Amino acid sequence: MKNHVYQPRSAYPIAFYARLSNDITTIGDNQAIEYNEVITNLGHGYDSRHGHFIAPIDGIYIFAVTAMGEPNEALHLNIVKNGAIVGYARAALSTEYESGTAVITLSLVAGDMVWVRYGSSIGSASRKVHGGGFNTFSGALLATL
Template sequence: MGVFCNMAIIAELICLFTVSVTVVCAVNTVSGHYQENDRTFSKRLLLDDDYRTIINRLNNLTNDVGALKNEVEALKKENSLLRHPAVAFLVEKTKTLTGQNHHIYYDSIKLNIGNAYYLAHGNFIAPVKGIYLFFITACSHSSHTIVLELTVNVAVVGKVLAGDEHYTECTSKSFLFQLSAGDDVYVQHEAVGDYLYSNPIYGYPSFSGALLKVL
């Protein structure tokens, strides 16, 4: 009789335990572990101030991840630009030129990193969009003058004047421009002055340029 009584009590306890589990728990069929019922869990979280804090933190993290992704992409682009090969050239003219309306062909290359200056055509072709620095040195004999024009494509963008009544004079000038890839840059002499003096020992007249920054 006592054994049956004990068995009945145990059965009742198991039943009560099962009911309790059904109310507040759900069995994870994959792991076999008990987990809090989703509805009960959601209600408890909605009443919990920490839940709102967690949501805010998650939103902030989402925003931070988006900003970090944009920053990474910007750094990748900047890195690719910084890795662009150097571009620089220096050319000189070894023979004196007289008269007017000349495209200036410099016949001695001292430097041509990137091979963007074309000796046969007397021009520099920008290999990439960027900021470029150019220098022109012009010289003229006594009682003569010369004006050299720096030209981009077909537009004159700068001029250098050299000349003196009594002395041989040289003038150097720098030019800073933003160029697009494929822009054609060269030096010409149109109608002002008639004598471009050359002295190979001193390395003038000369034309030089370099890429400062890729854009």
């Protein structure tokens, strides 16, 4: 049995935090959300033009997504790694503003991409994503591989 040795973080930090600042964004099925207000982008892994995080180095990363929809409409978001759904963030149907948060850890190699996209408009799901900083996407390197 191989002994696992903790690998320290990289010599430079990798972390980002971005949020959607627009009032309301209407989005299509499977469309990436372009979180346009970048607060933190250490290591320059987050690309706000496309809404993608691109891993600059191999490692274990943690990501958090908060979804907020409009009143009377549910919101379904997918967390995607290289085209495959790896997590979900949902805002429940309610007469008020509702939000949901997902936190996931992923093993990534340099060049892997992670993003958030609109899931679908099945049932009562909305195509409206509430802005004002309430929809967020963040991530950080936990350890190198």
